[in-house]
Amino acid sequence: MEKKFWNEAAENMSRDELSDLQWKKLTRQMDYIYNSSSYFKRQFDDIDLHPNDLRNIEEFRELPIFMDKQSDRETQEISREKLGHPFGEYLCASPRDVRAIHSTSGTTGVPVFEAFTQHDIFVQNEVVARTFWRAGLRPGDYVLHVSGLSMWLGGMVPMRAYEYMGLAGIPVGAESGISRVLDTAKLVKAKGMFCIPSFAEYIIRKTPEIAGLAASDLGIRIVIAVGEPGAGIPETRKKLQEGFGAKIFDSTGGIWGFAAISCDCEDYQGMHLVCEDYHYLDIVDPATKKPVDMSAGGGIGEMVHTALEWEAGPAFRYALGDVIELMTQTCTCGMPGMRMKYKGRIDDLLIVKGVNVFPAAVKGVIDSFIPKVTGEMRIVLTTPPPRVDPPLRMKLEYGHGVGKHERQALARTIENEISARLRIRPAIEMVPPDTLEKDPSKKARLIEKKF
Ligand SMILES: [Zn+2]
Structure with a gap:
């Protein structure tokens, strides 16, 4: 019989076994980072603590945030100027041991770099392969790679993992344009596709016109959607399922040993973590940064990453401003592991009359009205967020x-629906189709700033 998981031993551990292993790896990792990076040593010293002082995971959860976007910028500046490399002062490995480098455009215009050692590449391949297996991909299968190749986690990370697992990735990339993507899809007949969901929708729209057939005739049966919450939104998911005649999976991760993928349940149940032996996912209150109580089966908070076995630039109490719901109860699909649902960016959070609203949640309601609406929308802000002078325009x-x-x-009906589901009443201005600018190769823009 075919195995259920890519790594049966690791993915099937009991909660107790897993907790023991996590604590063992975490203490080793804390020793490693404390002794290999002046940045981490300083973080511990600043709170008068040595890693050996921590006795259990509860005490670890009380630690402050050690890393965020701000510290990325500061430590990378220090390492560029004083250490002769761009990877940040929290690089724990020797720059000579770096085997892969990724960069993203930083908010200040200076690229932010991330380094990987050989072992880091192995860890990342291993956890990403687990997600591919759960989606139904098997050695020998072809995967059309349509997410940007220069993209941070959407590019080379999955490309390496395809090979590691025995798949063949076809690196066409969204940046090569829709015609090239469709030509390749028609000729290669891949079983899987790796894509951002809005580009997947674009393929469905364009295939008849450009390739003279329906997207469902391309032979793609498994779509792994990344980079946007689309596959977790019921309407988008349904549209993709029907458009391709495929199963749609929502997936994230790859770096620091972090990886998660949604399951096959009829209703979206969030993404199952497949990586708890390599990565500790925590949530904290976005305002106080205190751990969220998860005794009642989970909670909502800001996502905090800690790598348990990472050499180059390990995440340690790393908060990146993403708000998630973390669920500890067993999923209806019976698969093990905690699950997470993406809620939005802290930076995107809007507060309307004291009610927290994420633009992505508004988009979710809007999408349920397609085809009465195109799905394209903007929230118009006249003052800097998060506080919004009501109504939400x-x-x-x-x-x-x-x-x-x-x-x-229709506008009134949608306003009522948003009010019922999100507890805020917006003021909607209807505009003709194709009025709002869109770039199908990029993530959907939901906010229009007028300040
Ligand atoms: Zn499930």
Whole structure:
């Protein structure tokens, strides 16, 4: 019989076995980072603590945040100027042991670099392979790689993992354009596709026109959607399932041994962590940075990464501003492991009359009205977030063929629905289809700044 998991031993551990292993690896990792990086040593020294003082995971959870976007910038500046490399003062390995480098465009314009040792590459391949296996990909299968090759985690990380697992990745990349993507898809007949969900939607729209067939005729049966929460939004998921005649999986991770993928449940249950032997995922209150109580089966908070076995630039109490729901109860699919649902960016959080609203949640409601609307929308902000002077103003494209008289009633219906589901009442301005600018190769833009 075919095995259920890529790594049966690691992915099937009991909660107790896993907790023991996590603590063992964490203490070793803390020793390693304390002794190999002046940055980490200083963080511990600043709170008058030695890693050996910590007795259990509860005490570890009380540690402050050690790393964030701000510290990335500062330590990379220090390492560029004083250490002769761009990887940040928290590089624990020798720069000579770096075997892969990734960069992202930093918010200040200076690229942010991340380094990987040979062992880090192994860890990352291993956890990503676990997600591919759970999606149904098997050695010998082909995967059309349509997410940007220069992208941070969407590019070379999966490309390496395909090979590690015995798949063949076809590196076409969204940046090569829709025609090239479709030509390749038609000729190679890949079973899997790795893509951002909005580009997957774009492929469904464009295939008949450019390739003269339906997207479902391309032979793609497994879509791994990354980079945007699309596959977790029921309407988007349904659209992709039907458009390709494929199973759609929502996936994230790859770095620091972090990886998660959604399951096959009819209703979206979040992404199952497949990596708890390599990575400790925590959540803290976004305002106080104190650990969120998860005794009742989970909670909502800011995502905090800690790598348990990472050499180059390990995440340690690393908060990147993503808000998630973390669930500890067993999923209806019966697969083990904690699950997470992406809620939004702390930077995106809007507060309307004291109610927290994420633009992605608004988009979720809007998408349930497709095809009465195109799904393209903007929240118009006239002052800097998070506080919004009510009402929340929105522009929304009505669908093709929606008559003049219908539009006002439709706007009111959608306002009511948002009010019922998100507890805020927006003021919606309907605009014609194709009015709001979009770039299908990029992530959907939900905010229009007018300040
Ligand atoms: Zn599940």
